[in-house]
Amino acid sequence: MRRVARLARVARVLLATQYAHMLEYRAEIALWALSGLVPLLMMSLWIHQADMGVAPSGGGAASGAELGAAIGGLSRVELARYFISAFIVRQFTVAWVVFAFEEDALQGRLSPMLLQPLHPLWRYLTSHLAEQATRLPFVAGLAGIFLLLVPWAAWWPAPGRLLLAVLATVLAFAVNFLVQCLIAVLCFWSERASALERLHTLAMLFLSGLMAPLELFPPAVRQAAQWTPFPWIIHFPARLLAGAELDAAAGFAALAAWLALLLPLTLLLWRAGVRRYAAMGS
Amino acid sequence: MGRYLKTLRRFWGTALASQTEYQANLLFDLLAMGGNLAGSLFMIGLFFQGGRGLGGWTWPEALVVLGIYTLLDGVSSTLLRPNLSRIVTQVQEGTLDFVLLKPIDSQFWLSTRTFALGGLPEIGAGLLLMAWAARAAGARPSLAVVAAAVVLLGTSLTILYSLWFVLATTSIWFVKTWNATEVLRATLTAGRYPVTAYPQTLRVLFTVVIPVAFLTTVPAEAVLGRPSWPWLLGGAGMAVLFFALSRAFWQLALRFHTSASS
Numbered sequence: 082m083r084r085v086a087r088l089a090r091v092a093r094v095l096l097a098t099q100y101a102h103m104l105e106y107r108a109e110i111a112l113w114a115l116s117g118l119v120p121l122l123m124m125s126l127w128i129h130q131a132d133m134g135v136a137p138s139g140g141g142a143a144s145g146a147e148l149g150a151a152i153g154g155l156s157r158v159e160l161a162r163y164f165i166s167a168f169i170v171r172q173f174t175v176a177w178v179v180f181a182f183e184e185d186a187l188q189g190r191l192s193p194m195l196l197q198p199l200h201p202l203w204r205y206l207t208s209h210l211a212e213q214a215t216r217l218p219f220v221a222g223l224a225g226i227f228l229l230l231v232p233w234a235a236w237w238p239a240p241g242r243l244l245l246a247v248l249a250t251v252l253a254f255a256v257n258f259l260v261q262c263l264i265a266v267l268c269f270w271s272e273r274a275s276a277l278e279r280l281h282t283l284a285m286l287f288l289s290g291l292m293a294p295l296e297l298f299p300p301a302v303r304q305a306a307q308w309t310p311f312p313w314i315i316h317f318p319a320r321l322l323a324g325a326e327l328d329a330a331a332g333f334a335a336l337a338a339w340l341a342l343l344l345p346l347t348l349l350l351w352r353a354g355v356r357r358y359a360a361m362g363s
Numbered sequence: 364m365g366r367y368l369k370t371l372r373r374f375w376g377t378a379l380a381s382q383t384e385y386q387a388n389l390l391f392d393l394l395a396m397g398g399n400l401a402g403s404l405f406m407i408g409l410f411f412q413g414g415r416g417l418g419g420w421t422w423p424e425a426l427v428v429l430g431i432y433t434l435l436d437g438v439s440s441t442l443l444r445p446n447l448s449r450i451v452t453q454v455q456e457g458t459l460d461f462v463l464l465k466p467i468d469s470q471f472w473l474s475t476r477t478f479a480l481g482g483l484p485e486i487g488a489g490l491l492l493m494a495w496a497a498r499a500a501g502a503r504p505s506l507a508v509v510a511a512a513v514v515l516l517g518t519s520l521t522i523l524y525s526l527w528f529v530l531a532t533t534s535i536w537f538v539k540t541w542n543a544t545e546v547l548r549a550t551l552t553a554g555r556y557p558v559t560a561y562p563q564t565l566r567v568l569f570t571v572v573i574p575v576a577f578l579t580t581v582p583a584e585a586v587l588g589r590p591s592w593p594w595l596l597g598g599a600g601m602a603v604l605f606f607a608l609s610r611a612f613w614q615l616a617l618r619f620h621t622s623a624s625s
Contacts, residue, residue, distance in 0.1 A: 287402035
């Protein structure tokens with residue numbers, strides 16, 4: 082019982098201090114939220130593309146919803162809702178453990194963290210959560226502006242759906258966080274962890290559904306992509322939030338499976354890595 | 364002029380010498396480049412499913428745009444990112460003062476001090492893709508077309524450089540600008556596709572406000588053998604305007620620069 086009370090206190094203090102820290106960087110975080118606009122850029126491309134199928138002359142593409150405009154079985158409204166959802170989901174699943182960890186290891190801040198009776202990964206987790214809380218108002222504002230630009234796509238998900246979408250986003254964040262932790266832990270063995278992170282970013286960009294919903298992929302590529310964690314991190318929660326027809330059980334099963342695989346693997350590698358770790362300097 | 368060329372040779376000679384020490388990085392750079400190119404090709408391929416074309420561009424024509432985008436991305440990783448991200452560090456650590464004291468143009472020093480080998484393959488790949496796709500699209504290179512293409516690629520690079528430099532300059536006031544460059548990078552990804560593929564409002568925005576159209580689409584038109592005087596003049600005007608802006612902005616920033624240690 083006392084352990085639980087201690088944990089709760091540690092969590093509260095960590096979250097409060099990290100939130101205060103992140104609030105100082107709110108301008109930075111606002112800019113960062115703005116740099117996640119790629120899905121919205123892709124939205125305008127895909128909707129324009131869907132309109133082209135209806136009116137090859139291309140007139141009046143920007144005005145109002147054209148009935149019947151569709152591409153690969155997705156209507157204009159579905160496309161718009163999907164990409165706005167993907168934008169929101171992306172904002173709350175971003176992880177940057179690799180960069181924070183690399184800097185901490187390089188500057189020698191990791192050593193004192195290892196001495197504390199608290200797993201350093203908790204510290205990173207709370208700072209991510211605090212950063213997301215700081216980001217929330219900017220994301221809400223940006224999503225609002227974009228809904229104003231495509232008012233015909235405005236929707237409010239059913240309460241049950243919304244709850245499932247939030248749950249899926251939280252799980253997706255956990256998976257993405259663990260993938261990044263895994264890459265960060267490789268820092269113990271190699272200085273190339275950030276190069277590996279670049280490859281991870283690329284896979285995330287093209288396979289997660291940020292640039293195109295997976296429904297538009299050729300079936301073989303789509304099936305191959307679904308064996309990676311990436312589509313479950315963006316595509317699945319975004320479809321849930323957009324209120325699309327989908328097999329929710331399969332999505333949650335995939336997320337749970339990735340969590341079950343990544344969590345023990347990360348912790349094991351962390352323990353092996355810390356044993357190898359030798360601090361630099363005096 | 365000769366002094367600047369000589370300095371440039373020394374700068375890049377030392378950069379080359381120090382980078383051949385880290386050969387494993389090059390492998391990862393190549394892998395990342397391959398992945399990026401494969402992903403971009405796949406995405407453009409998705410747009411062409413069902414034979415709709417992309418904003419009136421055929422498949423090889425759209426690949427010319429992608430080739431130019433890859434070229435610009437390569438130049439960013441070779442020259443712009445390594446140099447301009449250092450301005451931030453120099454402001455923080457106060458070493459900017461040493462640069463300002465040198466008997467050489469400070470903007471030149473800051474923009475050319477080093478280069479990253481890792482971006483060169485991307486420049487090569489971009490040029491190859493551009494040339495191959497232009498041939499596949501049936502472009503017949505005449506002297507006038509090549510000249511127009513070279514001029515417009517030059518204006519595109521000048522605009523790109525000026526945008527980066529202006530953003531890096533803001534670090535004099537804000538110190539941290541890493542996220543601002545991320546916003547620029549995200550916006551420039553719009554240049555992967557011909558500007559006509561976007562809806563009307565964005566097309567205007569990308570031509571007049573953020574000159575994404577002048578970065579890839581306009582040079583691509585010239586490479587494909589359909590350069591036109593209005594675009595040529597527009598591109599040149601934009602390049603001169605943005606370059607002058609970057610210089611004026613740097614002079615203004617320097618007046619606000621108070622050295623870190625005093």
